[in-house]
Amino acid sequence: MQASLFNVRVPLPDRSEVFLMNTLTDAQLIVSEDVATLLDRLDGGTSLGDLEADEREAIDTLHAHGFVAPSREEERATLDRFFSDFREDTSQLRLTVLTTLQCNFACDYCFQGDHADYNAKATKMSLQTAERVVAWAETKIDTLQPKSVALTFFGGEPLLNLPVMYYLAERVWDIAQARGATLLINVITNGLLLTPEVVDRLVPYGLNGIKVTLDGDRETHNRMRPLRGGQGTFDKIIRNLGQVAGKCRISIGGNFDADTVDSYPALLDFLRSQDFADDIGRVNFKPVFRDRDAQPPTARVDHVGGRRMIPLAAVDGHGKPLGGTCMTSVGAGGSSPCDSCHFVDEQLSFLREETKKRGFRTKDGVHMGPCELHKRHAYTIGPSGELYSCPGFTGDPTLSVGDIDGRQQPWQRAVSDRFEQHAPWKACGDCSFIPVCGGGCSVAAHAELGDMSAPSCHKSSMETALVSLAQEVASGA
Numbered sequence: 001m002q003a004s005l006f007n008v009r010v011p012l013p014d015r016s017e018v019f020l021m022n023t024l025t026d027a028q029l030i031v032s033e034d035v036a037t038l039l040d041r042l043d044g045g046t047s048l049g050d051l052e053a054d055e056r057e058a059i060d061t062l063h064a065h066g067f068v069a070p071s072r073e074e075e076r077a078t079l080d081r082f083f084s085d086f087r088e089d090t091s092q093l094r095l096t097v098l099t100t101l102q103c104n105f106a107c108d109y110c111f112q113g114d115h116a117d118y119n120a121k122a123t124k125m126s127l128q129t130a131e132r133v134v135a136w137a138e139t140k141i142d143t144l145q146p147k148s149v150a151l152t153f154f155g156g157e158p159l160l161n162l163p164v165m166y167y168l169a170e171r172v173w174d175i176a177q178a179r180g181a182t183l184l185i186n187v188i189t190n191g192l193l194l195t196p197e198v199v200d201r202l203v204p205y206g207l208n209g210i211k212v213t214l215d216g217d218r219e220t221h222n223r224m225r226p227l228r229g230g231q232g233t234f235d236k237i238i239r240n241l242g243q244v245a246g247k248c249r250i251s252i253g254g255n256f257d258a259d260t261v262d263s264y265p266a267l268l269d270f271l272r273s274q275d276f277a278d279d280i281g282r283v284n285f286k287p288v289f290r291d292r293d294a295q296p297p298t299a300r301v302d303h304v305g306g307r308r309m310i311p312l313a314a315v316d317g318h319g320k321p322l323g324g325t326c327m328t329s330v331g332a333g334g335s336s337p338c339d340s341c342h343f344v345d346e347q348l349s350f351l352r353e354e355t356k357k358r359g360f361r362t363k364d365g366v367h368m369g370p371c372e373l374h375k376r377h378a379y380t381i382g383p384s385g386e387l388y389s390c391p392g393f394t395g396d397p398t399l400s401v402g403d404i405d406g407r408q409q410p411w412q413r414a415v416s417d418r419f420e421q422h423a424p425w426k427a428c429g430d431c432s433f434i435p436v437c438g439g440g441c442s443v444a445a446h447a448e449l450g451d452m453s454a455p456s457c458h459k460s461s462m463e464t465a466l467v468s469l470a471q472e473v474a475s476g477a
């Protein structure tokens, strides 16, 4: 018997107690310091026979919650089963459909959108392709027989292709209904074209939530997410949110960098003061990546404390933009901080606390993975019907894994085989966070390190978040 590899702990000195969490079982306990010491004694070689009766009883309880494991080998085997079960789970079929790569915003940090002639060239899904998507989805649903289907509309700006969005929602709902499965529709949008009509049209087909991005307070957002002519978009988005509030769940996302992070408390105060504040389900902010070699439209490149920030637009290993999906929502699937330095780790913690202070729900910063990249039955479908392993890899055909027609070029098979073996956590040694991290965001690893197989590690961020979680549990919040 030994203490589990996946135990993490936070001392609660004012109470002479310790918060214990096991990241594999998700058990969370507050125990006396003696009990925590007992785990250390086990690791130090103390055998069960050397323990007092009450200590053995405590060990039994710890064992029941996964804090004590028979051996490292067994625990490693359990971890492998955990990832395998996660990967092969058929209870939910997840489909992310990029209805278009066009966008009506000209965001400061994004290569796509309304810059130069991007929109003229960007692909938009046709109704014919949408029909093929429906046929493909029907086969998948028949094969997997999932309890639910999560259909996420994404882009570009998905509301720029309403006919395809409505068609897919209605047809997939029919198919799911006929097989007793629940359809959950999510829309990730910049919010400019979000109207009650759009929401009313989707609600009967299982609209689950709308996620809208606000990049700071009014002034900051208008600077970061303007229209092509430079007009601000904040007021219109807030008006739109007010009109759809109460009809569906709303969540707010936001992208921050060194210049904009300080504007977020003002944004949170503003949101709290709105009539629709209580209709906001979640608020999650994440950093913008910038890369010194990749030139955003304004040719603005930031360096923070000597560290580079990578552009939010996905870039390949050489800093070349992938030209694919808007990265506004990377991490939405299951999620990752996708950050790149300790500066960002600190700011993430700051924004998380500011968000909670105003009564909004947000990610706890500990349960960050594994993300949907590690799920076999999570598919991202590009506007032409090409398949990707996750939304972050869209747009670069060299990273697609096949097509909804079943066609698979030899190079796509090679990419697909690579994702089949994808297990960045295997390079994470004895890290206790592996079950709730999975090695981080592989898109970030691809962009930052040029190696998607490598872990993208932000352990210090998780450690800080763990302290916050411990305090919350201890206070009974």
Ligand code: SF4
Pocket: 330, 331, 332, 333, 334, 335, 336, 338, 371, 372, 373, 390, 391, 392, 393, 440, 441, 442, 443, 444
């Ligand atoms: S690899 Fe990154 S972008 Fe892709 S699903 Fe995971 S967290 Fe999101």
Ligand code: SF4
Pocket: 425, 427, 428, 431, 432, 433, 434, 437, 438, 439, 440, 455, 456, 457, 458, 459, 462
């Ligand atoms: S990426 Fe870092 S935090 Fe995540 S499992 Fe690996 S070592 Fe741990």
